[in-house]
Amino acid sequence: MPAPLVVPDASVILKWVLPSDDEPDADKALVLRNAILEEDLSALVPVLWIYEVGNTVARRFPANAAAWLAALMKFDLEESPPSRQWLTAALQLTDRYGVTFYDAAYHAIAIVQHGLFVTADTRYFKQAKEAGSVVKLNDWTLP
Numbered sequence: 001m002p003a004p005l006v007v008p009d010a011s012v013i014l015k016w017v018l019p020s021d022d023e024p025d026a027d028k029a030l031v032l033r034n035a036i037l038e039e040d041l042s043a044l045v046p047v048l049w050i051y052e053v054g055n056t057v058a059r060r061f062p063a064n065a066a067a068w069l070a071a072l073m074k075f076d077l078e079e080s081p082p083s084r085q086w087l088t089a090a091l092q093l094t095d096r097y098g099v100t101f102y103d104a105a106y107h108a109i110a111i112v113q114h115g116l117f118v119t120a121d122t123r124y125f126k127q128a129k130e131a132g133s134v135v136k137l138n139d140w141t142l143p
Contacts, residue, residue: 003042004143005115008032009106010052012120012137013045016075017057017068025120025138032118035142037075044113046105047079080109097128107134116140 008029015029023029035041053072057065080086089108094101103124110117110133119125120137128134 003039005110005113006032006036006041006043007045007106007110007113007115007117008036008043009045009103009117009119009121010049010056012118013049013053013072013077014056015120015137017064017071018061028137028140029120031142032137032140033075036077040142043077044080044109044115045077046109047081048102048105049077049079052102080113083112086112093128093131097131099124099127104128107131110134 012029012032015023015026016033018026020026020030032041036043050069050073054065054069057068061068086105086108089111090101090104093099093104093107103119103121106119107117107128109115111131115133117134118137118140119134122136125134125136
């Protein structure tokens with residue numbers, strides 16, 4: 001039986017490298033990361049994840065950006081290439097819930113691939129939770 005699929009967004013992936021004393025729910029993000037590394041969960045992310053994460057660390061933590069991005073790249077997260085089905089779902093989420101296409105990209109992958117989108121972005125969650133296949137990081141537990 002394949003491992004359950006999760007789609008962590010940039011807000012969760014960032015918690016894997018940012019100083020944990022500044023990051024709410026960093027402990028849960030690390031549990032998620034470890035479950036992915038131990039293959040108890042499979043992970044899938046849109047190809048834009050590294051650009052979104054890179055933008056944050058380059059701007060907020062320039063002295064650590066190269067090392068942190070290199071560390072994240074070593075996780076070798078599986079990337080989901082755009083597809084017609086994924087694109088349609090992302091556009092529907094963007095239109096229906098008034099969210100950004102970037103955020104909807106992660107959620108759309110979870111919907112199309114029958115996984116669970118895990119986000120620390122409370123605002124996104126409140127706007128799009130009705131679509132299903134999404135959980136806030138602080139509510140997430142290992143299956």
